[in-house]
Amino acid sequence: MVGLLALSSVGAGLFGPDDPLAPAAEPLVSPSTSVTSMPTNSVSAGPIVGVERTLASAGGTVVAQCIDADAYLVLWSPAPGFHAEDVRRGPAPVARVTFETRGQEVKLAVRCVDRVPQSSVDQEWETPRA
Numbered sequence: 001m002v003g004l005l006a007l008s009s010v011g012a013g014l015f016g017p018d019d020p021l022a023p024a025a026e027p028l029v030s031p032s033t034s035v036t037s038m039p040t041n042s043v044s045a046g047p048i049v050g051v052e053r054t055l056a057s058a059g060g061t062v063v064a065q066c067i068d069a070d071a072y073l074v075l076w077s078p079a080p081g082f083h084a085e086d087v088r089r090g091p092a093p094v095a096r097v098t099f100e101t102r103g104q105e106v107k108l109a110v111r112c113v114d115r116v117p118q119s120s121v122d123q124e125w126e127t128p129r130a
Contacts (some may be wrong), residue, residue, distance in 0.1 A: 050115025057121045059099025059106025060084065064119075066112035069096040073110065082106070 050066030052074065060078040064071055070091035078084050082099040089095060096109040107122040 048115065050112060051117065053117045055108065055110065055117060055119040057099065057106050057108045057119070058123065059104070060097070060100070061107065062097060062108060062110065062119075064110040064117035066096060066115045066117055068089045068117075069093070069112055071110040071112050071117055073097060 006018055033094045044060065047067045052063060053064040054061060054063050058079065059082045060076060062076040063073055063074040066072070068091070070093060072090040073087070073095045074088065078099050082101045084097050085100050086096070086098045088097070090110075094109050094111055096107060099106045103126040105124045105126075109120050109122075110117050111117075111120070112118070
């Protein structure tokens with residue numbers, strides 16, 4: 001997994017614009033373009049980031065973290081023979097990715113519970129036609 005994490009920080013995708021290993025297209029927190037004066041006793045806090053976890057399924061693996069109460073997919077990696085579809089990276093109440101292969105679909109959803117990513121997996125198999 002260290003190799004995947006290292007690749008995610010290399011820069012704009014090795015596999016084109018939909019590269020799952022590429023960093024998010026936009027920063028999670030946009031810097032302010034205006035300067036405002038604040039009282040010296042004020043503290044500006046950014047988003048609260050929770051634990052980062054690796055979550056696995058039969059179709060692939062995701063690295064997820066919680067930003068405030070929302071889930072965010074840092075990266076995802078399909079298992080051999082699978083490809084990623086319908087990626088909802090977040091941050092959102094539920095972040096998800098669907099891993100597909102011929103005749104099988106694995107949906108991996110991530111929610112945050114106490115700022116810790118928790119996954120649920122739904123697997124579907126296509127029934128052969130007679």
